[in-house]
Amino acid sequence: MNDENRPQGDVDEDQLLPQLVAHLREHRAKLRDEWASRIREAHLLEAMSAQEMAAETTSVYDNYVEVLETGSVEALQHYARDLSERIIPRGVETHEVVGIVLLLRDVLARSLFEKYQNDFALLNRVLDAYEPAANRIANTVAVSFVEERERVIRQQQDAIRELSTPVLPVRERLLILPIIGSLDGERARQLTEQLLNGIRTHRAKVVVIDITGAPDVDQTVANHLVQTVDASRLMGASVIITGLSPKIAQTLVTIGVDLSKMNTIGDLQGGLEEAERLLGYHVSTEEGITSS
Known part of the structure; x- marks a missing residue:
């Protein structure tokens, strides 16, 4: 019996997230391409080349799904800082980072809806497992990006001040x-x-x-x-x-x-x-x- 046709009781609570992650990994290429298309439509990451955007969106997608699976906020914070260090010098703004993460959250949620739409009760349980984790990821990435951006700005200001007042x-x-x-x-x-x-x-x-x-x-x-x-x-x-x-x-x-x-x-x-x-x-x- 296909997953979407299973009755509610056939999926244990502790199997919801692993099943969700397996689905997102199975359809990785399709969902990543859909997400990239949404990013272009929203005119985000335009400071990056097509090759750079492809590389970063693939990396973000894989890390996003990994954090959904493990729930490791520490790993996510480390990744978000690394991401920020790479993309801030390319002129990417804070609202763009928040925007692309929210778009990914929505693309994946739509995919889950399509998968489980024939079992409304199971769909609700899946979304109850997915949405808090997805929102935590979005918040963590946004905060980490802002912190890294502020750190870069402070470094630049300190450098300018040192140049303007040399001893x-x-x-x-x-x-x-x-x-x-x-x-x-x-x-x-x-x-x-x-x-x-x-x-x-x-x-x-x-x-x-x-x-x-x-x-x-x-x-x-x-x-x-x-x-x-x-x-x-x-x-x-x-x-x-x-x-x-x-x-x-x-x-x-x-x-x-x-x-x-x-x-x-x-x-x-x-x-x-x-x-x-x-x-x-x-x-x-x-x-x-x-x-x-």
Whole structure:
């Protein structure tokens, strides 16, 4: 007797899921192709080539069915992270991942309906076994993808910040921190962290912070600069600030920043000369810079 014609009592409860999985594996090629067609109709994964999409949909299908069989959420999370690492660089968005998983859930549910439509009671039992597992898979994949995407975004932001606030060793015990672009509270905090790490790593005694490329600073950032100077002193390094624009200088005076804590020099060249003086170097036009 065919499965679809069996009466309800002929299928034990613990055999429902294995029977369901066997059906999905038996019709793998047909169901995967139907799912891929639905993905194209919905205009999802268009950033991927046809070959890439075929490979990924096959992989997702097989893992989906395996998780239905084993119920291993841990294995699914691991797979979802691997999938995310592969497809995020290709420009796949979060809504696309959620969309394709929901489409697969629906394609498989329709197939189960067609298989068991002649036994409504058995169909209900099969769907009761399938739907919670399918929904758990969809939720797990979506959450894992979002977490991986956020991790990638954080890495990119950190890389951009590091490039925009490089701590540069100029000579022994001397660092330069050129600041380019707008400063906000978050970037100012990162600037302090990078600078203090640089002071410790290079055993710096003098730091030149050049803000020629900073268009403006507000009170919060100005106060943070003062804190950075204080923290650097605690680490044993003197700080020279160069490149103050008239606008920023006016702002510092207006908001009442304690300028006695800041050693300011007009330009970077003057700041470097002052730094070399503090380090015991002197400039000779004929012989260059020498230590005293």
